[in-house]
Amino acid sequence: MTSNETISGTSILNDNDFVNCTFKNCSFAGQDLSKFNFETCEFFGCDLTMCKMENTAYSEVVFNDCKLQGVEFGKCSKYVFSVTFEKCHLNYAVFLKNNLKKLRFTHCSIREAFFAECDLTQAVFDNCDFDMTNFERCNLSGCDFRTSWNYIIFPSQNKLKKAKFAYPGVLGLLADLDIVVE
Secondary structure, three states, rough: EEEOEEEOOOOOOOOOEOOEEEEEEEEEOOOOOOOOOEEEEEEEEEEOOEEEEEOOEEEEEEEEEOEEEOOOOHOOOOOEEEEEEEEEOOOOOOOOOOOOOOOOEEEOOOOOOOOEOOOOOOOOOOOOOOOOOEOOOEEEOOOEOOOOOOOOOOOOOOOOOOOOOOOHHHHHHOOHOOOOOO
């Protein structure tokens, strides 16, 4: 187990259990991080593009200014997944059956991503771009989309009770109605 360390610039990890560690400007693109455990860790400016994360556990982990493009978060541990994303690139990411309750996404690019059967109850999407992202059979109750844009959400396929939207983004809820709004 590695604990209380700052790891920077490395692309090879010699351990798979990390507690209270900080990762700075590391490149793990394309690596297999399956069955790794990260507890109260922070990632700053790291590239985790296309990483494999089967049964990877994230407990109280913060990703700040990281590239997580093409990551299949649906393969991460279903029991331990508590993260925050700040200024991250989550383009092409897949969230499948994840428990994302109260998760916070701040200033993120979440383009062409896919959320399916996720519980996003009370999640906050603060200033996020959702261009061409799909939400299917998700619980979006109490979610806050007010400062985000380019989302298209089909109310017939998702739970939206008490979700928060603002104009003009709210028009993304009308996309499947084939109507004209002027």
